[in-house]
Amino acid sequence: MREFSLPALYEVPTDGNLTDLIHRNATQHPDTAVMGRKVAGAWTDVTAARFLAEVRAAAKGLIAAGVRPGDRVGLMSRTRYEWVQLDFAIWSAGAVTVPVYETSSPEQVQWILGDSGAVAVVVESEAHAAAVESVRDGLPALRHVWQLEKGAVGELTTTGAEISDETVDERSAVAKADDPATIVYTSGTTGRPKGCVLTHRAFFAECGNLVERLKPLFRTGDSSVLLFLPAAHVFGRMVEIASVMAPIRLGCVPDIKNLTDELASFRPTLILGVPRVFEKVYNSARAKAQADGKGKIFDRAANTAIAYSRAIGTPQGAPLGLRLKHKVFDRLVYSKLRAVLGGRGEFAVSGGAPLGERLGHFFRGIGFTVLEGYGLTESCAATAFNPWDRQKIGTVGQPLPGSVVRIADDGEVLLHGEHIFTGYWNNETATAEALADGWFHTGDIGTLDEDGYLAITGRKKEILVTAGGKNVAPAVIEDRIRAHALVAECMVVGDGRPFVGALVTIDEEFLARWAADNGKPAGSTAASLREDPQLLAEVQRAVDEGNAAVSKAESVRKFRILTSQFTEEAGHITPSLKLKRNVVAKDFADEIEAIYRA
Known part of the structure; x- marks a missing residue:
């Protein structure tokens, strides 16, 4: 057993709640732009004073509509300014926010709103409203449905016109630090989603220590972050609250279809994303260079960036020749890549899945450091992350200050700290299984080095055991294979089989x-x-790259290219892009059998 901890850098308030942040900002930084809002295609600043006023206006409507302290209110929308406004408005009414993924099916909507006992829900679109309406008979507690695209915020403002600021401020103060702030339903790779109860204290501990440890990335009046992750996901929620806590300017965009354009117009200093975003940036840049006849130059520049990053991490540093090559490529290639990322940023934080060492070195080498982190819904997002000044590429960093990471005798990662959830809503059995002896059992397998840097090697329940008795952690090889531009998704198979195989889907854009x-x-x-043959050979190159990370017994011997994608609609992946292995295995059973038929 091994464990590591760091002292807390942020003193969690003994009382109060997250609405204190927006009151503090309006008092201490009234004219500081804390939000960026897209209006008629252009970014418009929202000051701290105005944001508080707009939050209050929406909260008044909720109070007038009968939302009481402790009530649960659903929020089903893509990431947009109103999401943040309503999240704080729900808290200002003394209520608890229940996020619902905007891609959720009617059955999932019914389960989340029904299990949480939500009395109201704000949806974004007509499709969302229809999903709620289709299951309304199964939601006896639900009294109100407001729709953003039909003027929900204006409607709430009108409804609450007679409610005073003092009434809202009184209601804002009702919730205490240990009261629930939100119930976030895990997307769940098996079974129904479980509602993680996260308190105001948990977010204070999480975001307060994160902001303090990454202080140079959260400079009030200078720093900014563009949120394009789903706000319903705990990672997106962490970005929202940390930005308000700092405070720094926060912009929201609903999807990543036009991400490069949004980055160019908002010009954030900090980006928080998942590895797939950074993989797309690299692969798109490489594909464009190849199309322009500059593929070899790009590859040389990429290799130089990787070599440079590896060298600056050594005591002797980068040799003169490498530094000169790096300087040339910085002018020809790297500066253009940084411009694609907005042109102002030097750092990003990546979570949700492993980034991969090669990609980590590439981005650090071009002057845009991606700090990898690790967390779960139950840990209020990041429970470990790489510090800005002592990054170790290939790890997910050190524990959140004020928390403890322990590696159990069987390799499972255990967590302890104020940022950990208090339990699963209405599910004492699952809570007892996850929280034992004061430690949260993550289900992930990992290691801690002598400096307390954590590396995640797989999922306890996803370990495959081949017919020869070899234990295989799928994530290691899957992440390496998926890094190839042509590969959309990869799932390793082989439990009880004579060797390891893989199902591969092809990225349609790059195909x-x-x-x-x-x-x-x-x-x-x-x-x-x-x-x-050419496509098979190209995918084989991706598989070979993956095999290089594992032993021969763990390597993929055969693979099958699938004719369709793994989709959230079909139940193959969760909204946070995690594979539902049992569903994939069932739907593609014939393809798996074909791997082993010979």
Whole structure:
């Protein structure tokens, strides 16, 4: 057994709640832009004083509508300014926010709103309203449904016009630090989602210590962050609250379809995302360079960036020749890549899945350091992250200050701290299993080095055992294979089988480029090319890269290219892009059998 901890850097308030942050900001930084809001296609600043006023206006409507302290209120929308406004408005009414993924099915909507006992819900679109209406008969506690696209905020403002500021301020003060702030339903790779109860104290401990440890990244009046993660996910929620806590300017965009344009217009100093975003940036840049006939230059620049990053992490540093090459490529290539990321940022924080050492070194080498972290819904997002000044690429960093990470005898990662959830809503059995002897059992397998840096090697329940008795952690090899531009998703199989295999889906965007570059017919699909020798050889290169990270017994011997994608709609992946292995295994059972048929 091994454990590591760091002293707390932030003193969690003994009382009060998260609404104190917006009151403090309005008092201490009234004219500071704390939000960026898209109006008619252009970013408009929202000051701390105005944000408090707009939160109060919405909270008045909730109070007038009969929302009482402790009531649960659902929030189903893409990431947008109103999400943040209403989140704080719900707290200002003394209530508890229940996020609902905007991609949720009617059955999931019914379960989350019904299990939480939500008395009201704010939805974004007509489709969301229809989903709620279709299960309304199964939601006896639900009294109100407001729709953002039909003027929900204006409606609430009008409804609450007679409620005074003093009434809202009194209601804001009702919740105490140990009261629930939110119930976040885990997306769940198996079974129904469980509602994680996260208190105001948990978010204070999480975001307060995060902001203090990453102080240079959270400079009031200078720093800014663009939130494009789902606000319903705890990672997105952490970004929201940490930004308000600092405070720094926060902008929200609903999706990543036009992310490069949004980054160019908002120009954030800090980006928080998942590895797939950074993989896309790299792969898109490389594909564009190849299309422009500059593929070899890009590859040399990438290799130089990686070598430079590795060298600056050594006592002797980068040699003169490497420094000169790096300086040339900085002018020709790296500066353009930084411009794609907004042009002002030097740091990003990545979580949700492993980033991969090569990609970590690449981004640090181009002057845009991606700090990898690790966390779960139950740990209020980040429970470990790389410090800005002592990064160890290949790890998820040191524990959140004020918390403890322990590695159990069987390798499981255990957590302790004020940021840990208090239990699963209405589920004492699951709570007792997860929280034992004051420690949260994550289900993840990991190691701690001598400096307290954590490395995650797999999931306890996802360990495959081949027919030969070899234990295989799928995540290690899957992440390496998925880093290839042509690979959308990868799932390793082989439990009880003679060797390890893999199911691979193809990235449709990059397949079109690859097909054109390799003389394939226009409109080629994964289905039409799944037996194509060139495509198979390219995917084999990705598999070889993955195999390089594991032993021979753990390596993928055979793979199958699938003709369709793993989708959230089909139940193959969660909203946070985690594989539901049992669903994939069931739906693609014939493909798995084909791997082993010979």
